[in-house]
Amino acid sequence: MRPAVYSLMSVVFSLTTGEFVIAGILPEVAEGLSVSVSTAGTLVTAYAVGMIVGGPVVTVLTARVARKPLVAGLVVFAVLANLGSAIAPNYPVLLAMRAAAGLVVATFFAVAIATAVATAEAGREAAAVARVALGMNLGIVLGTPIGAVIGQxxxxxxxxxxxxxxxxxxxxxxxxxxxxQPGAVDGSVLGELRVFGDREVWWAIALTALGNIGVVTVFTFIAPLLTDISGFATSTVPVLLLVYGVGAIIGNQVGGRLADRALLPSVAGLLAALACALLLFWLIGGDRTGAAVLTFVIGALAFAIIPGMQTRVVAAAAVAPTLAVAVNASGFQLAAACAGRLGGEVIGDGSGLRSIPLAGAVLTVAGATLAVWLAWRERTRGAAPARAVENR
Incomplete structure (x- = not known):
């Protein structure tokens, strides 16, 4: 079933490009619509809000729709929303189109991941998730800069x-x-909501949120960290972001293989390594060589944890994996939205920009601690949610 996974990956590439490319064309959008750059930046928030709201709502409303027509419909909707963005006559219409474009993304990601897991060989589920997530990496590394060049x-x-x-x-x-494949549920659509009565689902979603918020906070401020703390020229930042992206691609694939061998232990170990990398950036970030190397390492570790976390959600929510993954994606967007506020609080309390990596490391340690506790709990109870994937 690899062709199916790679076709879904190609759509993920397009949707990820559409999400992140706005950062590269904000000045052009602001000038074209006669608004300030800060106002234009709200377009990013609109897309995130669309994902946060659309994740659970769209997934529940489409739970009984067969997977192939559902995916096709979601892609068509995304195409129309992006075309609507292209012809938007003013800023309010563009804002609405970006929110609309975000509505279907979490559901598509959820269906794509659930399909990858369902069609994977036993013991290779996380690797299949990594292939789908590769589209996200490529969208950030290739799609976003290409889209920015087109816009400029x-x-x-x-x-x-x-x-x-x-x-x-x-x-x-x-x-x-x-x-x-049939729809996610055969009976009542609202019946799928029962999955959220399972504590394991909430623990899996909490692991994603807590494990990612630290590194997302650091990435939100990566440009000023590299220029103001590490001393790189502004013109060098795109190159370093490419280095981060290359690390993300490699880490994503390695993380998928590790998660297939030992899901929670690998996630715990990768989170611990990520916390160490962030702490090291806090300590030696002022050295340009060290900062460049750590940019690659942090990118690799940040994306190495994703396949295992997504697979954990699917395994814990065997009854309704699509809805759980969609909510998980919405939760990640909410964490990303909080990251900017959190970073601003750290900078504003007198600690300064330099303390951002330290704060990220502390938060990541919390995520690693949760992963260790879940792994210990799973072993002592002798009930591994991951087996639900193998026994689907």
Missing amino acids: SLGWRATFVAVALSAAIALPLVIRFMPE
């Missing part, structure tokens, strides 16, 4: 047209290779 050369509207075309080109592949 042909205008910001051309960027959204390019995102729409990318998703449209992937659509026939999804229709051709996506396996025929």
